[in-house]
Structure formats: structure tokens, C-alpha cells
Amino acid sequence: MDVGQMQRQWIDYTKSLFLEGFLDGQFLQLQQLQDENNPDFVVEVVSLFFEDSERLLKDLTFAIDQNGVDFKKVDAHVHQLKGSSSSIGAQRVKNCCIAFRNFCEEQNTDACLRCLQQVKQEYCLVKNKLETLFRLEQQIVAAGGSIPTELSFSG
Amino acid sequence: MNLGSGKGSTSSSPLKTGDVVSDQFPAGLRVMVVDDDPTCLRILERMLRACLYEVTKCKRAEVALSLLRENKNGFDIVLSDVHMPDMDGFKLLEHIGLEMDLPVIMMSADDGKSVVMKGVTHGACDYLIKPVRIEALKNIWQHVIRKRKNGLKDAEQSGSVEEGDRLLKGCDDGDYSSSVNEGKGSKKRRDEEEEGDERDDSSTLKKPRVVWSVELHQQFMASVNQLGIDKAVPKKILELMNVPGLTRENVASHLQKYRLYLRRLSGVSLQQGNLTNSFISSQEATFGATSINGIDLQTLSVAGQLPAQSLAKLQAAALGRTTAKAGVSMPLSDQKNLFSFESPRLRFAEGSLHHLSNSKPMNLLHGIPTNMEPKQLVTLHQSTQTLGNLNMRVSTPAAQNNPLLMQMAQSQPRGQILSENADSHATRFPSSLVQPIVPNSISNGVLGNRITGSSNITSAYNTVPQNSSLLSFPINQTNEMPVGNFPLRSTPGITSIPTKAMFHEEGTSGITGPGGFVSSYDMFNELHHQKSHDWDLTSTGITYDSSQHANPLQGNIDVSPSVLVHQGFPCLQQSVQTRDSTSIGKPLFSTGEAIHQSNLQNVSQQHLNNLVDSSVRVKAETFPDPSSQINNLFSDQYGQEDLVTAFLKQQEGVGPSDHDLDFDGYSLDNIPV
Numbered sequence: 001m002d003v004g005q006m007q008r009q010w011i012d013y014t015k016s017l018f019l020e021g022f023l024d025g026q027f028l029q030l031q032q033l034q035d036e037n038n039p040d041f042v043v044e045v046v047s048l049f050f051e052d053s054e055r056l057l058k059d060l061t062f063a064i065d066q067n068g069v070d071f072k073k074v075d076a077h078v079h080q081l082k083g084s085s086s087s088i089g090a091q092r093v094k095n096c097c098i099a100f101r102n103f104c105e106e107q108n109t110d111a112c113l114r115c116l117q118q119v120k121q122e123y124c125l126v127k128n129k130l131e132t133l134f135r136l137e138q139q140i141v142a143a144g145g146s147i148p149t150e151l152s153f154s155g
Numbered sequence: 156m157n158l159g160s161g162k163g164s165t166s167s168s169p170l171k172t173g174d175v176v177s178d179q180f181p182a183g184l185r186v187m188v189v190d191d192d193p194t195c196l197r198i199l200e201r202m203l204r205a206c207l208y209e210v211t212k213c214k215r216a217e218v219a220l221s222l223l224r225e226n227k228n229g230f231d232i233v234l235s236d237v238h239m240p241d242m243d244g245f246k247l248l249e250h251i252g253l254e255m256d257l258p259v260i261m262m263s264a265d266d267g268k269s270v271v272m273k274g275v276t277h278g279a280c281d282y283l284i285k286p287v288r289i290e291a292l293k294n295i296w297q298h299v300i301r302k303r304k305n306g307l308k309d310a311e312q313s314g315s316v317e318e319g320d321r322l323l324k325g326c327d328d329g330d331y332s333s334s335v336n337e338g339k340g341s342k343k344r345r346d347e348e349e350e351g352d353e354r355d356d357s358s359t360l361k362k363p364r365v366v367w368s369v370e371l372h373q374q375f376m377a378s379v380n381q382l383g384i385d386k387a388v389p390k391k392i393l394e395l396m397n398v399p400g401l402t403r404e405n406v407a408s409h410l411q412k413y414r415l416y417l418r419r420l421s422g423v424s425l426q427q428g429n430l431t432n433s434f435i436s437s438q439e440a441t442f443g444a445t446s447i448n449g450i451d452l453q454t455l456s457v458a459g460q461l462p463a464q465s466l467a468k469l470q471a472a473a474l475g476r477t478t479a480k481a482g483v484s485m486p487l488s489d490q491k492n493l494f495s496f497e498s499p500r501l502r503f504a505e506g507s508l509h510h511l512s513n514s515k516p517m518n519l520l521h522g523i524p525t526n527m528e529p530k531q532l533v534t535l536h537q538s539t540q541t542l543g544n545l546n547m548r549v550s551t552p553a554a555q556n557n558p559l560l561m562q563m564a565q566s567q568p569r570g571q572i573l574s575e576n577a578d579s580h581a582t583r584f585p586s587s588l589v590q591p592i593v594p595n596s597i598s599n600g601v602l603g604n605r606i607t608g609s610s611n612i613t614s615a616y617n618t619v620p621q622n623s624s625l626l627s628f629p630i631n632q633t634n635e636m637p638v639g640n641f642p643l644r645s646t647p648g649i650t651s652i653p654t655k656a657m658f659h660e661e662g663t664s665g666i667t668g669p670g671g672f673v674s675s676y677d678m679f680n681e682l683h684h685q686k687s688h689d690w691d692l693t694s695t696g697i698t699y700d701s702s703q704h705a706n707p708l709q710g711n712i713d714v715s716p717s718v719l720v721h722q723g724f725p726c727l728q729q730s731v732q733t734r735d736s737t738s739i740g741k742p743l744f745s746t747g748e749a750i751h752q753s754n755l756q757n758v759s760q761q762h763l764n765n766l767v768d769s770s771v772r773v774k775a776e777t778f779p780d781p782s783s784q785i786n787n788l789f790s791d792q793y794g795q796e797d798l799v800t801a802f803l804k805q806q807e808g809v810g811p812s813d814h815d816l817d818f819d820g821y822s823l824d825n826i827p828v
Contacts, residue, residue, distance in 0.1 A: 038201065083238075
């Protein structure tokens, strides 16, 4: 595949992520913040997100597994996950968190368990997607190309 | 982003912050960003750098605070997350406000109205909802300028004024958005006014009498606490207070009165809980201890449980807690209210106080700094002890003074209650809030020790702003229960709506159910002004609704109950719906209608009898729903005599109203329906 093709692929893939709701406008903001002075900004931030989320999900699993679920704690974790997922534009994860928080308020353990599963699922999905995207980027750069900076949705 | 040609170096700028404003302003703005989320932190840092600011990032609030302390003039503005594990963002906000007086912007993914309101009441310059966009960060410099401008105004120095003007005018940059331009315009206007004021100040020989408003007093208290009661000299206090137009003489005479007040307080033996109701005088009232930790110290004091001085101390403690400044969560703001009630209507307070002792102590003294003079409030030293202790001790003051009532009468601005921590000025802690707390707590206690109220109280305070549980009592209803203090729902912070109208059964605005509240603030203000009535059911609302907070009143009593009590209906059982603030329903009935969860009912009943001359009965009713509750309140479900009614009967100073519950303090009209 030549660079041009890869770049187009990257564009299409990115667009699809937006269209499918995995990512939202905030991700675009991140992309815009990336420049020659900060060439790996997006990857850096997303990696931080992955690290943080995995820790949070672990904590959440632990908290929910308890006999007496501390909903405040669970809520705090979910709130944090919501914050970080919204910061990078991981929309579906964020939406799951919102629903999750509602159930925390209601102290509905079963529903919370379900939400946790959902959040984990969404997280895995978006993680895969982003990793795929970054791999594409690496390939483009390795082939001497540059990552498109403008994502026009008109195409 | 050039300031303009004339600016040149501002190294000699007499700006209060002592910062040098460069020509490139706002480029180079020194920002401190605090967030425990590494992802957000990194993004913010990158965005701020993109705005050409100088960024320092901190994961932990403690670290940020120490950095700020080490380098007081090293930063221009602080951005902080609200939810942090090591320290609550609002607490950090308080600290910064008190110690460094830097503009602070809060951020959170939480966009709930109550949280945002909490930011406002705590003195945040702005509140950004996450995810933060870079556009929102581009204009944060305006807060720096604004703060400096205000600082200059206070300085009353023509030189600085000029500099300030130049600085401000220099910021005239066409690139800025219209909001900026508006700001500039207003700044210019202020400059002119400022200069005018200064001229006037210096030329008038006879200064107008200074009215020590609650706000002002809170500032005073904050300054005093910061300095330490022993070292508080008028000159230093004046400097700290930084209020334009205030003279050293004003401060000196106020300080003298305050000292007398404290002496009087210390005369009461706290240990025994024999608080005297010495808060009759308005002076004292001003010093009344607002509720510490949301506890209406005033009420306590009014109830005679807490000597006025103690209250003051508590307040001071509370103030001191946060390193002294009014920002402290103490609801000092309403100090005035606390004791300004002519006739302490502690009826409830007394009774409740007793009960309080039974109940878990309210954390009135929670966190009271040890800088309180020992002799002052014995209980104060119990820094970690809840006020409840104090209250507990309070033996039922003979009085039927209803200090609580008094407090209620102090319609302090509700806003204050809400923001315990709000900057001293902004959030006066409505003593009213505080007040009720005590009674409430009492009532809570009465109700079977629901001190949850105590915990609630504290939480209530904190959550005050978030308490949406204010009930919007349909005052409209003919209510026999003039529930004046129905906390307006969801009023951020204004839980108690003790508006004058509250008790007027005019049924006018009445408090409507959730959502009706926003104007609670106004109401409070109104109430505040209507101090004439003892029953200023002010702010009771604010404390309500702690539901959101972690310490929901057990038994679903929101703090509001305490607030309500404060209103003079100590026995009001507030059916605090511990629901989350999200739930609207937390009706906090400040007026005797403490609708308490059923469990309280029994207890409350008994207690009520004890507390009040049986005039006030708390109707323990659970409020499943605010609106329904309100209905309940007003319905005949209350088997017992309405507390309010009962209470009213006992009251004589209550404003004129046809209702039994004549809580003048609150005009229902103000209650947004």
C-alpha cells in the first residue's frame, strides 16, 4: 500500500469511528492539539487514558464484588472514568458511565453489575479501534508520509 | 496579545498580586492546574500551553497548595478539578482564596446545578464543565484582570489605581471576544467610579456610619481568625479585610464589640452546656456563630446552648479551619443573623438541644481549629468534635428563647448558607442556615437522634449549595403550616427558603417543588432584610439537601431539617429526603414542618413535646416526594399541631400574618414557584 492509500484509509477509519459514535468532537480537539512540537500528543494522551481506565475498571470490579457495595466509592470511580473518557472523546464509554452513575445513585447492584460489563465492553472496543488507528499512523509515518491533519467529512 | 504600547514593563506595578504583567499578556500567564486524572491533566496542560500560558501541573491538591504557598506570587490563576481523592476541590478553593487570593476556576465532568452553585458560593471565578475545550481556556486571563482590578479598588491608592487602569486598559486587545470587551468597558467604568470614590473618601470628614453586614462581619471574622484572636489588631484586620471605605476606627470599634461578645460567650460554661441566650443583641447576633460545619451555631447559641461567644469561636474556628478567612465553611456570614434576634426563640432549641446531647453530636465544631481560645469555647477545642457536643451540653435553656428563631430571623442571605466555604463575602453563611441547624439538629436529635442531622448538618452545609431538596413548599397553600422554610428545591444551596412569604400562607409564590428554587437566594436576601421578624426563616433551605452528599441524613433527614429548625421550628422534622440531590424532592421545611421520616415521627413527637412547649410539633412524615410532601405538610396529615403553628403561637415577634405561622422572614412571594 502506498502512503496515499494508507492516508486515505486512515481518514476513512477515523471518520467511521466518529460516525459510529466511538469518538466525538473532543477527539478532534486532541488531534488539533497535535503539531510538530507535539507530534505524539494524541497517542500519549490516549495511552494515559488506557492506563487510567484499566486501573479504574479494576477498582470498580473490586468494589462491586464486595458484599456490601459502597456505592459512593463506585460512583466516584465511575465519575472519574466519565471524566477521562469524555476528555479524550470516548463517547460510548462516557455514555455508559452516565448510565452507570444513575444506577449507583439508585444503589441498584444488579444494574451496576450490568453497567460495569457494558463499560468494560465499550472500553475494549474503543481501545481496539484506537490501537488500530495508531498502527495505521505508524505505518504512514514509517512509509514517509504524514498523518492527515484535516478530517473533512465531506468526502 | 500585546497589551499595547504604553504598557511597557510592569515590574513596578503596584498590583496587589504583585505580579508583573508582561507586554505579551495574556501570554505568559502563570497557570497552576490541579487534577488527579492524568489524562485530563495532560490535555489541559497541552491546551494551556497552546494558549501560550506558563503551566504548572499538579496531580494532588496538597502539592499544589504547597507550591502555591512557597511561591505566593508565582502564579496568576489556578484551575482545579472538583473531585479529587486527597482534597476536595472546594476546600482547595477555600484555601487559595484565603491564603493567596488568586482567582480559581473549578472544573468537573459534573455539571449538576448544585455543584456549579457550590463553586459560585465558594468563590470560584468560573466553573468549566469537562471536557474542557481550548476555547474556554483562552479567556481565563480575564479573571486575573478582574481580580486585580478589584484588588486595586480596595487598595485605595491613587497610584495603584492608575497603574491598574493602565494595565486594564492595556488589555484592550481586539482579538478578544466580546465578553472581554464588555469586561473592559465595565472596568473602565469602575475605574472612574473608583477614582471618584477615593476622592470622596478622602474628602469627607464625616464618614457614613458603617453597617456591619453579615458579609462584612464575616470578612472581619476571617481576618481575625487568620491573625489569631490575640494578634488581631485593627490595623492588620483592616488590611486583611481590604474593604474600601472601611477605616481603622470602624474596625477598632467593631473589634471591641466583638471582644465583649466573646467575653460574654466565654462566661458561659460550655461544658455544661448551659448556654445562655445572650444573643439577643444584634451585636451579638453578628457575632453569632454561624453554623460551623453547617451547624447552626447560632441557633445553638440562641438556644442558649452555645454561648454567643462560643458560637463566634466556633465560627472563628470554622473560619480558622480553613486558615482563617471567611472562606471557611463556617456560616459565619450570617453571624449577624445569628444573634440578632431579639427574642431568642429557642423554644425548640432548648428542647432540641437536650436531645442533641443524645443524638450524635453535630459536627458543629468539626474541624474547628485549635486556634480558638480555650476559654472561649470549650467545645471549640474539640476540633473534631461535633458541635453536637456543644449543643448537647446545652441544657435546655430555660428560655424558651428561641434562639433558633432568632437565627431564623436573621435572614441571612441564603447564599451564605450555601456556601460555607464561599468566599467570605460571597457566601455568607446564612446564619439562618446555621441556626436551623441547631434546632434541627436538636430536633433531629430529638427525633431520635437523628443527628444524622449532625452529620447532615455538616454535610448539609457542604452540600448546601447542592441541596436541591429544598422544598418548595407550596406556600401557596393555605397552609396551615406556614412553612416558611421550605427549602426550595434544588436550589443550589438555598435550601431553606425561608422567605418571608414562606409563612404567609398567602400561598403565593410559595415554594414550589423542585425546580422552583433558584430564587431562593433572593429570598434569603429578602429574609435577611427582614430581620425584623424573628422568624427569619432564612436559609434554612440551604442546608437541606444534603442528599447528594455523602451524608444523607439518616433517616432521610437532610440537613435541611436542621435548617428548618433553625427557622425556629426546631422541631420541624424535616423530611429530608436524602435522596440525592438529583432528586428534587428534598423538601426542607424550615418551618416547623420537619417532615421526618417515619422513624422520626415517633421520636420527634416525643421530643417535640419536650422541646417545644408543645407548641411546635414536628410532623414526622416522610416525604416521598417533595411535592407530595408539601401537600402533606399542608394537608391534615399532620396529626399534630403544626409545628409552625405551634411555634408561631409562641412567637410573638413574628411578623404579622394571618397565619399561625407567621414567619415574616420569608415572603413567599420570593419563592420561585
